[in-house]
Amino acid sequence: MSDDSAPTRRTLYLWALGLNVVAWGGYLVLTKVMGIDFESIRQARLAG
8 A cells, every 4th residue: 555545544534424424413403403304204205
């Protein structure tokens, strides 16, 4: 492996971790703060 692969891998892991935190944060804001329930929306779509 080359010497610059470790910082590149670390940057990639940090981006993945950051995106994961943002995604979960957005999900929690939508469900807990705004009260949106995705399961009830899915059930309503299936019921027609």
